[in-house]
Amino acid sequence: DVVKPALIGMNGNWRSGGLAWGYPHHHGPTTVENMEYKIQDNEDGSRTIWIYSEERLQRANNIIGYTFWPESSIVQMTIIPRNPTELTNSFQFWTVPAVLSEEDYQVCFPTSTKFVTYHEKKSMTTWPVSEGVYNYFDFTNVDISLWKNTISPVSFFVWNNQEDYFGGYDHLRQGGTAWVGNHYVSPGMKYWADGNNPNGVKINNGLTDNSGRYTELMAGFYSDNQPDYSWLQPYETKAGTMTWFPVRDLGGLKYANLNGALNYIMDGSSVDLRLNSTRKFENAQLVVSGLGKEILTRDLTISPADPFKVEVNLPEGMTELDLEFVLNSSCGEQLLRYAPAEHQKPDYEMPEIFKDPVQPDQI
8 A cells, every 4th residue: 555665676676466577687676767668459358467567777678568468367477578788697587576474374285395494505405394504594394484483584495496386375364476587597496584583574564555565486597596697699589488376275285287276184084175266267177187087077167256165084094195186178189187105205315505605825
């Protein structure tokens, strides 16, 4: 409701809120500048808002498109960084969506996430429960996915990301946000919060009046850490997309793709399975299998306004890792598929953190 730019960006001003971005560095110098824009009507009924910004030091420019479809909950972000000069330029690009964070907010990195790391990869810990000191603060046996446990301002970057989705969920409001993108092009998954601490309260109060505290569910395009630069060769253009959409009544997030999102909660020998979709699918079919045998088959209609949930009783001796969840459209197209055994944490020890080079007289 009130925007107060603060001295956080390269040129000073930075604002919280919306689906912002930082380019060619984070936080970018053009964040609160006036930008040229154009609204385009597309043949498939969607509309795209194109925004153009230019960074004057390197003369690098960027075209951002936000596309919306009728009867769909997704927002697709098209990213086109360009180098119109004869010089090679470095760049970073990070999207910075802001989500309201209070006691019940939780960041949902993929279940395969084993480690998270800090800026420059100078500190590392386990996810979601930290096993030790992280960036000089003691997070031993702390669930760092929960905003309420951010005893200091925090940055958590997923280490060696292998998935195409992540998100965040507000357990009080029973709603959240999912991100979907190609992790080979957009490898960066970051959770930033000023946090649930006196300094975090001070910073957040300085950015708005009544809108509360927020978390940044950040995604890196051609970058998995900060600072971690890629290059634009002379006259080169890169391009890619990433997608955001809201989720509701999921109780968390285990999986997402462009068709929707899925979560399940184990309770002994039963599974509370919950599904969202990004558009309406009539006469879809849900199949829950275990060890290759069908446990439950259910016909359903699902849409962004009408999520679906069902309680599934498991045969004796069957475990979470034996399960497979599949949602098919009425014509047999596979919309969602999740098998917990395929998303387990990798089997390797914590990598060595980055250390500064020694001084020249010590080499």
